[in-house]
Amino acid sequence: MAAAVLGRDPDPPRLTADDGVLLDAISGVILDVSPHLIIVETDDGDEERLVIAPWATAWRGGTATPADLPVGSRVIIRALRSGKVVDRIWADITRMTGIIRSVSGRTDLAVELDCGPHRGVRSIVIPYRSSGRVRVRYPKLEPGYLFDAIGVIRDDVPLAQVPATSQPAYRAGAVPPPPAAYGGVQSKISGTAVWSDFTDRGAAYAMLERSDSGCEDAGVSCAGLPYLALGSMLYVRNVCAGRATALPVVACGCMAGRFCDRCVECGTSPRGRIVELSATSYVELGGDLTKGCFNARVGLT
Amino acid sequence: MSETIAAAAQPILVFMFVLGGVAKLASVGSEAEPGALGRLGPAVLVPERFRSPAMIFCGLAEFGLAAGLVLFDHPIPRWMTVAFFAVSTYVLWDLRRRRPDVGCGCFGEVSARPVGLRSIGRTVVLTAMAVMIALHDTSGLPELSWTFAAWCGGGVLLLMILSPEIEESFARLRYRAPCEQRSFPAERAFSRLRSSAAWRTHYPSLRSEEPSDTWRELCWRFYAFDGADGSDVVFAVYLSGRRPPVRVAIVGADGRQAPLQESIHVSASH
Structure with missing residues (x-):
């Protein structure tokens, strides 16, 4: 409707790649996996059979071989050749972004995150073996500060593995204002x-x-x-x-x-x-x- | 008398050329969002990769014409100026019909406000000034006198009244942020819509006075209404200025837009 009223082109441009190699992404659950073939039930309920490229690698809390991924894992696959050849797999990966509400525990840290009004509250665990890596980037693991980490879901518990960014120095309620803009049009x-x-x-x-x-x-x-x-x-x-x-x-x-x-x-x-x-x-x-x-x-x- | 008017018009045209050229070249150089340059003036009508060169060419052409008017006592630069403004008038008219959301780009970034009758009126006045200069073969530096100063002041005042850029400049001094980043209450935009000519024209064809959907995108707020014949009537209100431009389109019940010419024509005539 906006395109109609302002005379814009209603057809948006499609995916483009400078090197000409288009990537597909498939999200689903592993039904079966072998060294050369993976069968996935996608989010739409379709069954997809993909060939695993010899160079393909997987990630599940650390680098893994695609054939070692357990059946039932939730995967996101980067695929080549119209989505038929697996290039990279991320299994059970999750991202924990939010405002810290509470932190408890001595070795494994249990953190409660406020992920915004539409995503609700989420409980995550920072396991002891990755707590050093996380805490070096999040020195203030205190309520009111922002948190962002990448991890895996094991037995329905999100485990933080790597920090996704350095901790912002301000509290979540004190976001710095954007740089002053004087331009008449939106700058780049x-x-x-x-x-x-x-x-x-x-x-x-x-x-x-x-x-x-x-x-x-x-x-x-x-x-x-x-x-x-x-x-x-x-x-x-x-x-x-x-x-x-x-x-x-x-x-x-x-x-x-x-x-x-x-x-x-x-x-x-x-x-x-x-x-x-x-x-x-x-x-x-x-x-x-x-x-x-x-x-x-x-x-x- | 008319010779004095032509003499007074000449410095105004030269000043406008220099100002327009500088502003255009500056806005090409500024790091605008991909596509933002396309919202500035007739450059939107050419393919994307030619947009920057088109703006640069236009800016340089204005410098050339300004130099021609001052330095050369010959009819060619004078009639070229007439042609430039006449073509500009047509291009702005066409731009308003084909892309109602883009500004005239006459003074670069400040001219982001959609082309209205004032911008087109300004190019008509400038064309008339150029014709006066061409007919009287005015050239070189004018002689100063009180009548000359009065005509010059009057011309400047007329152009300022016809320039939407003045309001935009004031708004920028007041808010210090582009319109796209300023918060604007939906109710205020709705009251502006209801006082617009486009609303009065399309009001009888609406099934309800309350919009079925409303959303904001950049400097526009959109209101979708159910039409009496099952179509959707979509209004777009520009969120800057006291009397903002309002555009309207009718989208058919099958999800297709009514023919562009028809829907834009309705809005363009008000």
Whole structure:
């Protein structure tokens, strides 16, 4: 409708890659796996049979061989050749982003996170063996501060494995204001693109009007983003991998807007998370889930 | 008398050319969001890779015409100026019809406000000034007199009234943030919609006064209403300025937009 009223092109551009190799992302549960073949039940309920490339690697809390992944694991697969050849698998991976509500425990730390009004409260565990790696990046593991880590789900318990970023020095309620903008048009939006666990293809975006999105924490961002709506089409480009696609805004990214970090995947990005992609969209754009971010440039289609 | 008007018009045109050229080149150089340049003026009508060169060419052409008017006593630069403004008037009119969301780009970033009758009126006035200069073969530096100063002041005042950029500049001084980043209550935008001509035209075809959906994107707030014939009537209100532009489109019950010409024509005529 917006395209109709303003005379824009209603057909968004499709996935493009500078090197010509398009990536597919498949999300599902392993039904069977052998050294050369993996059978997955996708989120749509379809059964997919994929060939495992000889160079393919897997991740499940650490590097693993694809054939060693247990049946029943939830996987996200980066696939080549129209989604038929497995290039990389992430099994039982999860991302824990939120505001720390409480921390308890002496060896294994149990942390309660407030993941925003639409994602609710989540209990995670920082196991003793990875607590050093996490705490060196999160020196203030105290209520009110932001937390972001990547881990695995074992027996329905999310275990933090690697920190996804360094801890912001401010409390979650004291997000620094965006840099002053004097331009008449929106200046170039470059920054960090991160991923989150949601399954809809698309992106979560921080700068939504609270009255439209029903998200009372929306509208906070330290990247100087323009206001958009749920359903707006964003043109997201992975600057590191040279891949771009058009994605709809499907959720409120109120938590992503509170992080003012930079991504150093290839060069240093400007400050601030501009989009939080679904895991499959992130993989399609060439991102590595264990790294947690890529340098992105975003425009409107 | 008319010679004095032509003499007064000449420095105004030269000043406008220099200002427009500098602003255009500056906005090409600024790191605009991918696609933002496309929202600035007729460059949107050319393919994306030619947009920056088109802006640069336009800016340089303005410098060339300014130099031609001051330095050369010859009809060619004068009639080229007439042609430039006449073509600009047509292009702006066409731009308003084809892409109602883009600004005229006349002064770079400040001209991001959608093209309205004021912007088009300004190019008409400038075309008239250029014609006066061409007819009277005005050239070189003018002689200063009180009548000259009065005409010059009057011309400047007329152009300022016709320039939406003045309001945008004030808004920027007040808010220090582009319109896309400013919060704007939905109720205020709705009251602006209800006082617009587009609303009065389409009001009889609405089934209800309450919108079925509303959302905001950049500097526009959209309101979708159920139409009486099962179609959707979508209004877009620009969220800057006292009397903001309002656009409207009718989207058919099958999800298809009513023919663009028809829907845009309705809005463009108000």
